[in-house]
Amino acid sequence: MTKNTVEFVRNGKKVTLTDIVPTDSLLDYLRLTEGSYGTKEGCGEGDCGACTVVLGRHLDGKMQYRPVNSCIYFIGMVDGQEVITVDDLADSNGELHPVQAAMVEKNAAQCGFCTPGFVMALFALYHDEDAVTREKVTDQLAGNLCRCTGYRPIVDAAIDACQNKVEDKFSKQMVANAKILSALQNDDLFIGNDQRFFAAPKSAKSLSDLYAKHTDATLVSGATDVGLWVTKKLMDLPKIIFIGDVAELNQIEDSATQLTIGAAVTYADAEIAINSIDDDIAETVRRIGSKQVRESGTIGGNIANGSPIGDMPPILIAMGAKIYLQKAMVTRDLMVEDFFIAYGKQDIESGEFLTKFTIPKLKNNEYFRCFKISKRFDQDISAVMAAFHFTIDDGVINSSRIAFGGMAATPKRALATEAALQGRVIADIGQSDKLFDKLAEDFSPLSDMRASAEYRLKVVRGLLFKALNEVASVANKVEQPNMRVIGKRGA
Numbered sequence: 001m002t003k004n005t006v007e008f009v010r011n012g013k014k015v016t017l018t019d020i021v022p023t024d025s026l027l028d029y030l031r032l033t034e035g036s037y038g039t040k041e042g043c044g045e046g047d048c049g050a051c052t053v054v055l056g057r058h059l060d061g062k063m064q065y066r067p068v069n070s071c072i073y074f075i076g077m078v079d080g081q082e083v084i085t086v087d088d089l090a091d092s093n094g095e096l097h098p099v100q101a102a103m104v105e106k107n108a109a110q111c112g113f114c115t116p117g118f119v120m121a122l123f124a125l126y127h128d129e130d131a132v133t134r135e136k137v138t139d140q141l142a143g144n145l146c147r148c149t150g151y152r153p154i155v156d157a158a159i160d161a162c163q164n165k166v167e168d169k170f171s172k173q174m175v176a177n178a179k180i181l182s183a184l185q186n187d188d189l190f191i192g193n194d195q196r197f198f199a200a201p202k203s204a205k206s207l208s209d210l211y212a213k214h215t216d217a218t219l220v221s222g223a224t225d226v227g228l229w230v231t232k233k234l235m236d237l238p239k240i241i242f243i244g245d246v247a248e249l250n251q252i253e254d255s256a257t258q259l260t261i262g263a264a265v266t267y268a269d270a271e272i273a274i275n276s277i278d279d280d281i282a283e284t285v286r287r288i289g290s291k292q293v294r295e296s297g298t299i300g301g302n303i304a305n306g307s308p309i310g311d312m313p314p315i316l317i318a319m320g321a322k323i324y325l326q327k328a329m330v331t332r333d334l335m336v337e338d339f340f341i342a343y344g345k346q347d348i349e350s351g352e353f354l355t356k357f358t359i360p361k362l363k364n365n366e367y368f369r370c371f372k373i374s375k376r377f378d379q380d381i382s383a384v385m386a387a388f389h390f391t392i393d394d395g396v397i398n399s400s401r402i403a404f405g406g407m408a409a410t411p412k413r414a415l416a417t418e419a420a421l422q423g424r425v426i427a428d429i430g431q432s433d434k435l436f437d438k439l440a441e442d443f444s445p446l447s448d449m450r451a452s453a454e455y456r457l458k459v460v461r462g463l464l465f466k467a468l469n470e471v472a473s474v475a476n477k478v479e480q481p482n483m484r485v486i487g488k489r490g491a
């Protein structure tokens with residue numbers, strides 16, 4: 001069955017849209033169609049958080065609330081969800097929501113541009129079931145920028161509100177809203193005509209049929225890249241196929257030997273599973289964009305976009321991960337490194353799409369480290385992303401997989417360096433070892449606004465030494481001062 005309306009919930013009522021422009025943003029819908037002006041536009045590219053709204057979905061019998069940047073979230077993508085904005089928080093009698101009241105109480109409400117976004121990020125945190133710590137608050141707010149740096153009272157307000165929660169009106173309406181959401185049609189969505197449409201297939205079969213018919217359509221997962229093609233590059237994308245609702249692409253399978261993650265699983269939903277593989281990977285995922293970006297963006301999109309500076313491809317390459325592709329009902333798989341052919345050129349055919357990827361789990365003699373080098377710690381694109389995977393027996397490096405982002409036109413392995421490492425006693429490798437020169441054989445990086453070529457080559461030498469040094473201490477079970485020895489490594 002196919003439906004041709006977008007349906008979602010606003011303030012306890014079902015909204016039905018019968019006609020949309022495929023790439024109109026949720027922000028434009030709120031401000032220009034609905035006339036809700038509380039939600040602001042700052043950057044229009046997912047960076048500032050001024051446009052943050054919260055989406056509610058009914059999952060496992062509960063409502064789950066997640067913040068997203070409405071400026072780069074296409075309106076059709078809200079199908080089947082509840083949309084909550086800053087205009088909805090106060091009671092009809094004017095009583096402020098607890099997070100708003102705390103913002104006032106702590107003198108944290110400042111200008112009208114950033115404050116609505118902060119409030120909505122905090123509203124999502126208020127509905128998070130985990131304990132709220134200062135670290136969690138700062139992580140939640142990493143995607144909300146205040147140009148005047150008035151963060152301390154905002155963090156204080158967050159801690160105050162979230163550590164003294166009372167049942168708010170949304171908790172009271174939860175059952176009723178969940179009921180409305182469950183009653184919405186969960187059929188394939190196709191709104192528009194064969195020349196211009198927004199579609200949201202619900203199964204891999206529907207997706208492959210539709211994509212085979214419209215190979216010129218743009219696939220959209222979280223739109224944290226594609227959204228910017230519209231808002232910043234002003235591209236006209238007449239045919240959008242949103243894959244975020246495809247059931248098969250949303251699965252996670254965790255076995256003793258590998259983790260399988262569907263191409264449409266968001267960073268936020270993948271977090272628990274992927275964090276269990278390695279602490280460094282967990283830390284990198286936590287630093288991808290912001291909470292808002294991770295709640296809609298996907299690792300599948302990070303691979304498929306083919307960027308040389310995406311954070312996940314070097315990690316996946318070093319881990320020996322595979323991706324799976326499908327066209328019609330034919331599937332194939334390849335190692336992640338083989339997907340990247342040249343700048344802007346990936347091994348993907350017209351009408352083909354990524355379905356999932358698998359990451360082998362580390363064995364007892366395998367050690368992994370990865371490091372993200374960026375100008376800002378949070379909410380920044382890498383200058384260099386480095387990932388190291390060593391197999392070590394009796395202190396000898398038997399094999400390694402080393403991959404970098406930001407060092408070449410594609411994410412790429414350091415094959416000459418890997419060869420030079422083979423058979424070396426890890427504890428014998430000093431900082432001036434000749435093997436570090438191999439990195440200059442592997443890479444001739446560019447200078448750009450993120451870093452110079454010289455810096456990039458220097459930093460990868462340092463990171464390789466850091467990785468070897470840290471792994472040596474764990475593999476040899478030697479504690480060293482200032483060494484970050486992570487729990488399960490080498491246990």
Ligand SMILES: Cc1cc2nc3c(=O)[nH]c(=O)nc-3n(C[C@H](O)[C@H](O)[C@H](O)COP(=O)(O)OP(=O)(O)OC[C@H]3O[C@@H](n4cnc5c(N)ncnc54)[C@H](O)[C@@H]3O)c2cc1C
Pocket residue numbers: 045046047218219220221222223224225226227243263264287288289290293296297298299300301302303304305309310311312352353354355379380381382
């Ligand atoms: C503010 C901000 C901060 C960011 N920070 C980071 C960061 O720290 N690190 C980083 O690496 N990236 C970052 N990004 C980039 C972006 O968030 C990531 O690349 C993200 O993983 C893209 O996923 P998505 O689901 O949003 O992709 P989309 O935008 O939906 O799609 C990206 C591309 O992949 C294609 N595609 C998506 N899914 C499939 C599929 N299943 N099969 C075939 N093709 C597909 C699309 O057609 C498109 O070409 C940031 C972006 C923003 C806006």
Ligand code: FES
Pocket residue numbers: 040041042043044045046047048049050051052069070071072
């Ligand atoms: S307007 Fe800046 S993130 Fe949306």
Ligand code: FES
Pocket residue numbers: 110111112113114115145146147148149150
């Ligand atoms: S108070 Fe809004 S940007 Fe600083």
